[in-house]
Amino acid sequence: MPAEVPAVHDGRMTRSTPVPLATLAGLLADGTRARFCLALLDGRAWTAGELARHAGVALSTASEHLSRLVAGGILAEERQGRHRYVRLAGPQVAQLIEDLAAHAAPTAHADGPAGGRPPTLRAAGAARAMAAARTCYDHLAGRLGVTITDALTRHGLLSQDTGFALTADGLAWFEGGLRAALPPATGRRPLARGCLDWTERRHHLAGTAGAVLCATLLERGWVARIGSGRALRVTPPGHQALAGLLGLDDLIHMPG
Amino acid sequence: MPAEVPAVHDGRMTRSTPVPLATLAGLLADGTRARFCLALLDGRAWTAGELARHAGVALSTASEHLSRLVAGGILAEERQGRHRYVRLAGPQVAQLIEDLAAHAAPTAHADGPAGGRPPTLRAAGAARAMAAARTCYDHLAGRLGVTITDALTRHGLLSQDTGFALTADGLAWFEGGLRAALPPATGRRPLARGCLDWTERRHHLAGTAGAVLCATLLERGWVARIGSGRALRVTPPGHQALAGLLGLDDLIHMPG
DNA sequence: GGGAGGCTTCGGTGCCGGCCGAAGTACCGG
DNA sequence: CCGGTACTTCGGCCGGCACCGAAGCCTCCC
Incomplete structure (x- = not known):
């Protein structure tokens, strides 16, 4: 095919320019942050401590993650006294995360033959x-x-x-x-x-x-x-x- | 450093369990890969070299990125002779990327007051x-x-x-x-x-x-x-x- | 006011992954 | 067959970031 890329050769991009799409995806690209968002798909507001316990990380770690998610517009926060309540920023964000989760699920089995962990009875019931x-x-x-x-x-x-x-x-x-x-x-x-x-x-x-x-x-x-x-x-x-x-x-x- | 991974304490999750959502998002969380996907939103098939030049990275780098995107189900590849043609895996993937891009755009101005680069005339015309x-x-x-x-x-x-x-x-x-x-x-x-x-x-x-x-x-x-x-x-x-x-x-x- | 609980900030550590160039492999044309 | 082209694989480098514990801040309750 025409390898020349005629005039659009100028359309070349420098590596350093930030890509908004990548920035947004990066917010969801971490396991802990993803667990937060999936938990918040219940539509309710969680406290920082609840989410930290849920994801199994230190409170300090959770706090930093929440700040980033809020700054990125994924979450909305509401401070009440000594609690920091956090919820998904809106239906559109919820839809986005649901869509991503729906697309991610089908590929879950694709990584390897020995990948499947036997779930606990509790987990199976919940599922x-x-x-x-x-x-x-x-x-x-x-x-x-x-x-x-x-x-x-x-x-x-x-x-x-x-x-x-x-x-x-x-x-x-x-x-x-x-x-x-x-x-x-x-x-x-x-x-x-x-x-x-x-x-x-x-x-x-x-x-x-x-x-x-x-x-x-x-x-x-x-x-x-x-x-x-x-x-x-x-x-x-x-x-x-x-x-x-x-x-x-x-x-x-x-x-x- | 001691950091023993806690056992699954009820609804609690171990940090090590992979989260499919995060894995998928991680594929789009890199600037270069995001540029690839956005370019491929034209619906056509590009070669590895074209994408490498478009994003301004070495061919070797592009090759590795493409392999990951294909393995993750984002892209479909079609090899013809010495060319590796690659395109979005389907309308659903395209929709997902469009949705992400749409959500990412509004936050683009949020980073800083001095963030706006004056675009070139060419770029302005193209935009x-x-x-x-x-x-x-x-x-x-x-x-x-x-x-x-x-x-x-x-x-x-x-x-x-x-x-x-x-x-x-x-x-x-x-x-x-x-x-x-x-x-x-x-x-x-x-x-x-x-x-x-x-x-x-x-x-x-x-x-x-x-x-x-x-x-x-x-x-x-x-x-x-x-x-x-x-x-x-x-x-x-x-x-x-x-x-x-x-x-x-x-x-x-x-x-x- | 004192103490406890919830959260944030700060250093510090370790790992993951993006990048490159160089060497290797596959394919095409002369 | 031989050179060129398109791509892949391999080390190695380096930055970024997820993580923690400890210390500090704020708020509520006794």
Whole structure:
């Protein structure tokens, strides 16, 4: 091929110029910082100490990492007394991290044949619970998330064949069926978007509508958090409500 | 130095366990590798030598970087004789890099007051051309991309208020108006999705429909690449065609 | 006010990885 | 076959950064 690169020979870059993309990626390129961000995908605010313990590093180390993440716009901090609460800076950052995590998972098995550690029983149980139902920042994920998304699609409330959008019926369902107010589409954040589920490898509902749905279910006690993590379980009233609203009778038979 | 790695204390994690997210991010966390990826966002295949020259590093350095990016699933390689052609592994990777770049751009000005280098005239011209019209992997971006996306929306061919999806009229427009066949929605890739434009800070049309649109315009000579980069210009027949198809008469007055 | 808890700052250490040039390998053309 | 071209592999150098413990700061509580 033409190896000459005619006029664009000038497009050469000096090695020293910083690349914003690399700077941002660098923030997530450390194991400890990545663990912080993944933990914070539960959408809540953690203290520095909690994160340090979670990741198994000294408090001083965690503190420095948090400062860098805040400075880089990944996290937002809120100081209350002697606590430093920290959370993801917003839905867009959460989406970015989810996307990265979704892309990273498939390549996890590619490193070597002897790479797989046998997980502990505890860890296996936690993983099963996460796969069954969890939050993904502010919306539902796991089998529950995609099951609900599928049901919405089946009932013509959500259209996925030419993109990803609520239908007119879907809007009506939120207001009249679920009885939850959808805030008007606010500039930056779409009402509905697909978020790639990294356990199911399918899309589940995200965006404002996904957040409203998740908040509503939590608020009414239809789903509840298991322990302090991201994992969820559907409560008995939740089963009843979802059966009535979306015809999800088979939810009970979901293992997990 | 004594630093014994603590045992897995409940939800606590050992420092040594690798985090896939961090591994993936690490691939993009280097300036040179990031430059490679950004260059490859033009959707075409580059040789190792071209990329080395583009980034201003030795060939040996580039070679090692490419091997890592390929091993990590970011790039796909194709060896032809003594050439090693390399391209982005697919639309999903391209989207990921675009998203990261879009998030990284806003923080670019945050480092310092004296940070801004006065760009050369050449570079300024190239940047203006890129801002006016460019490809974003396999679809249109820049002012041209969002202008077309807006026109599609205005004509009711694309719906953005409850998500991001082509309407029935939009489907008909592709087939009957543009006369370009849309492949059936193939599992993984949506027909239409919004891609955040990092110069316009708005969404433009991506997904299969975006790719078909871009390919069609290039194929018919309605837009043409400027030099060997991602920048595009609208040709005279292109102006005429876009005016007829979408009522874009004012395209001529777009500076750039 | 004293003490305890949560966090930050500061030196210091060690490792990881990006870089190069030189030597080696594969492919192409004459 | 021989030279040139495109790329890869190998040492070796060097900077950056993740980590820790200790000391300091701030805030809350008794």
